[in-house]
Amino acid sequence: MRAFLAIYKRELTAYFHSPVAYVVLVCFLAISGYFFYAGVSFYSLASLQVMQNPMMMELNLQTHLIAQMVSSAAVILLFGTPLLTMRLLAEEKKSGTIELLLSYPLGDASVVMGKFFAAWTVSAILVAATWLQLALLAPMTEMPWRTIMVSYGGLLLLCGAMVSFSLWTSSLTESQLVAAFLGFLALLLLWAVGWAAPLVQPSLGELLKGLSLGSHFQNFPKGLVDTTDLAYFVLFMGLFLFLSIRTLEAKRWKA
Amino acid sequence: MIEVRDLTKRFGATVAVDRLNFTLDQGEILGFLGPNGAGKTTTMRILTGFFPPTSGQAFINGRDVVEEPMPARRAVGYLPESVPLYVDMRVEEYLRFVGEAKGLAPAEAKREAGRCMAAVGVDQRARQLIKQLSKGYRQRVGLAQALMGDPPVLILDEPTIGLDPGQIVEIRSLIRGFAGSKTVVLSSHILPEVAATCSKVVIINQGRLVAEGPPELLRTGRGGGNSLKVRASGPAEGLTGLLEEVPGVESVACSLEEAPGGGCWFTVETGVDDQVASRVAKAVVEAGHALSELSPVTASLEDVFMQLTTSETSGGEEAA
Known part of the structure; x- marks a missing residue:
């Protein structure tokens, strides 16, 4: 436990001692800020039109603004998390520090878990930073807080899943670039694989939806918590953490 | 441990x-x-x-x-x-x-x-x-x-x-x-x-x-003994005999090549006695020869390896 905490603390400090966390944070806020601005502009234009013609559409703050904000944050994080995690194991292997780390009396699991939680914490900070946008919105209207909490809970789970996955890609290689690229491509595929469901046989379609990060995420911005989705994310994280630990162990045996 | x-x-x-x-x-x-x-x-x-x-x-x-x-x-x-x-x-x-x-x-x-x-x-x-x-x-x-x-x-x-x-x-x-x-x-x-x-x-x-x-x-490379490198001027045979008589010296080999600047090179194998070098110097000088160099030979690791590995493969006589 002490070793886990030591690694968690070190990794977290390392994020904020190097430019990585700041660069990702700034880029993330700039892009999500743009989406927020575009969303709010569209929403105010639409509400003006709805005021004149109430029969046109039913306008709802959650569906037409917040859900979109959350979904766009999810897509930006798809790009961002591999950048956050690429360093975690690949750099240790490249610089040889892993040799020293593994000579300490700590388990491979503490190493992987310490790094995972550190990266998850940083991604949670990114997600939390978007509350600035909610804070701008709050004085102007009545906020659907409960749905918002569910959406953000889903976002955190998604982050955990993406961090665990790209941590695993970082354990596969010594090159940070390869780790990030592999993580990003595979996450993009996992995110979008559900979209193909209507185009293939129904049984295959169900499988694709079952595998897809995107399909399991889509209920959260609607304020719906489905235990299937919860189980999916928890198992997803568990699987890739397990694989990361195993990859690290295998490196010991092969090295 | x-x-x-x-x-x-x-x-x-x-x-x-x-x-x-x-x-x-x-x-x-x-x-x-x-x-x-x-x-x-x-x-x-x-x-x-x-x-x-x-x-x-x-x-x-x-x-x-x-x-x-x-x-x-x-x-x-x-x-x-x-x-x-x-x-x-x-x-x-x-x-x-x-x-x-x-x-x-x-x-x-x-x-x-x-x-x-x-x-x-x-x-x-x-x-x-x-x-x-x-x-x-x-x-x-x-x-x-x-x-x-x-x-x-x-x-x-x-x-x-x-x-x-x-x-x-x-x-x-x-x-x-x-x-x-x-x-x-x-x-x-x-x-x-x-x-x-x-x-x-x-x-x-x-x-x-x-x-x-x-x-x-x-x-x-043999678990004891040293060797000295000596350069002295004088008749090679006489010097060899002189050096062999110094207490503590086990063997003397004379290199036939003339050393640059005159004199001959000798390789003197000695026991583990630290005083041999000074006795060698004294003997050479007292006999009236010029002693221009006297240095201990430390075997390089490569030499040690050569010795140890070859002696291992040739029946282990020296390694014993």
């Missing part, structure tokens, strides 16, 4: 370590010698639990490094050859991290960090980033890292490589200071370093044990 039994490590078809056996008692400093690629680092990595052996066993403090990795690793401080440190951390911050990763409580880790920084002389650099330190200071931080948690066994892979002469002397005297209190395995391919620091020597070549014994083993 450390015991290695029939240790073998294969990487695919290459055999890095081949049925290696040696033991080391508490408080001894072992010089682990061999040319590059002899299997020193591989053996050390097995001892520190980085990877397991293909067959055979290694024990630290009586704990098998594969079966009981945690107690074994708790007893070991390790400094790899490349000194891989987290260069973005500050010295003290890094050492505290190491302490906590080794399982110390944060307050304890802080105290240990202070103690180890003082022990290796980096306490003035506590707040500096490791990447700003010179190679010598990084080496010290690496050593401090190994000392964290006060492990009874230290495994140091080429601890003086890449340092300047002053730093080498400092690191060596630091290591010598551990004699008696810590068990140290020190790998090197620099002969005088081992002779100056260690109480026991293990020589390996191509993964195999070539010789094991006290550091005197290295002087001639």
Whole structure:
């Protein structure tokens, strides 16, 4: 436990001692800020039109603004998390520090878990930073807080899943670039694989939806918590953490 | 304290370590010698639990490094050859991290960090980033890292490589200071370093044990005896006879080549007596010859290897 905490603390400090966390944070806020601005502009234009013609559409703050904000944050994080995690194991292997780390009396699991939680914490900070946008919105209207909490809970789970996955890609290689690229491509595929469901046989379609990060995420911005989705994310994280630990162990045996 | 039994490590078809056996008692400093690629680092990595052996066993403090990795690793401080440190951390911050990763409580880790920084002389650099330190200071931080948690066994892979002469002397005297209190395995391919620091020597070549014994083993490769190189002017035969009569001299060989600047070269084999050189000098000068050079011959590691490996294969007469 002490070793886990030591690694968690070190990794977290390392994020904020190097430019990585700041660069990702700034880029993330700039892009999500743009989406927020575009969303709010569209929403105010639409509400003006709805005021004149109430029969046109039913306008709802959650569906037409917040859900979109959350979904766009999810897509930006798809790009961002591999950048956050690429360093975690690949750099240790490249610089040889892993040799020293593994000579300490700590388990491979503490190493992987310490790094995972550190990266998850940083991604949670990114997600939390978007509350600035909610804070701008709050004085102007009545906020659907409960749905918002569910959406953000889903976002955190998604982050955990993406961090665990790209941590695993970082354990596969010594090159940070390869780790990030592999993580990003595979996450993009996992995110979008559900979209193909209507185009293939129904049984295959169900499988694709079952595998897809995107399909399991889509209920959260609607304020719906489905235990299937919860189980999916928890198992997803568990699987890739397990694989990361195993990859690290295998490196010991092969090295 | 450390015991290695029939240790073998294969990487695919290459055999890095081949049925290696040696033991080391508490408080001894072992010089682990061999040319590059002899299997020193591989053996050390097995001892520190980085990877397991293909067959055979290694024990630290009586704990098998594969079966009981945690107690074994708790007893070991390790400094790899490349000194891989987290260069973005500050010295003290890094050492505290190491302490906590080794399982110390944060307050304890802080105290240990202070103690180890003082022990290796980096306490003035506590707040500096490791990447700003010179190679010598990084080496010290690496050593401090190994000392964290006060492990009874230290495994140091080429601890003086890449340092300047002053730093080498400092690191060596630091290591010598551990004699008696810590068990140290020190790998090197620099002969005088081992002779100056260690109480026991293990020589390996191509993964195999070539010789094991006290550091005197290295002087001639035969476990005792020295040789002198003498340049004197005068008749070669007369001088040979003169030198042979000096007490302590075992044999004299005269090189037929004329030395530049006149005189002849003689190689004088002597016993382990330190006084022989002065007696040789006196004898030459008193007989009225000019003595222009007298120096001890220290066998290079390559020579020692040549001797040890050839004597091994030719029936082991000399190695006995």
